[in-house]
Amino acid sequence: NAGVTQTPKFQVLKTGQSMTLQCAQDMNHEYMSWYRQDPGMGLRLIHYSVGAGITDQGEVPNGYNVSRSTTEDFPLRLLSAAPSQTSVYFCASSPGTISGNTIYFGEGSWLTVV
């Protein structure tokens, strides 16, 4: 299993540009999510999905869109990039077992908005 795969690993955007971070998982997990990681702020949830066709907002959703057309894929779209969106983005999936929500992260995408 490749686990959670996200691309690109590095990206530089100009303010106002749009882009899509791709994410795919091959573990047949129901749940997928996107986090951003900023210094001193830990991992904050942007959007999440509990299954194909179902998405919801997390803690910091503004400026981002998601969709979940298949179980495997969960892309994150930046609509109009702003310098405040400079961050490291992690896609994640979890099986959501009854005993706990263990999260499996992708390798991360380093995004710089200039």
Added chain:
Amino acid sequence: GENVEQHPSTLSVQEGDSAVIKCTYSDSASNYFPWYKQELGKRPQLIIDIRSNVGEKKDQRIAVTLNKTAKHFSLHITETQPEDSAVYFCAASRSGGYQKVTFGTGTKLQVIP
């Protein structure tokens, strides 16, 4: 919603000493407490977790303790080694179906050889 506080933000220890990282949570319904380790430039990875029906769990040199009454839990690393240097995140969530996981702000542990 849940709020998780983590201390300290940075921690330096000599190789071979112990390291302790502490977290508190606010939601009394939280019952699943994982710890993640993130090496520089890498993804966070689960190293140990504890559920509310136990007070302590050990895995070789790492252990977690949970005090549900006080709503705090801790990570203990004994006989630290340079490869333990990383950022550690605690987290808390409820269990059953999808539950949002709330992370602490992280502790940067440096083990000095």
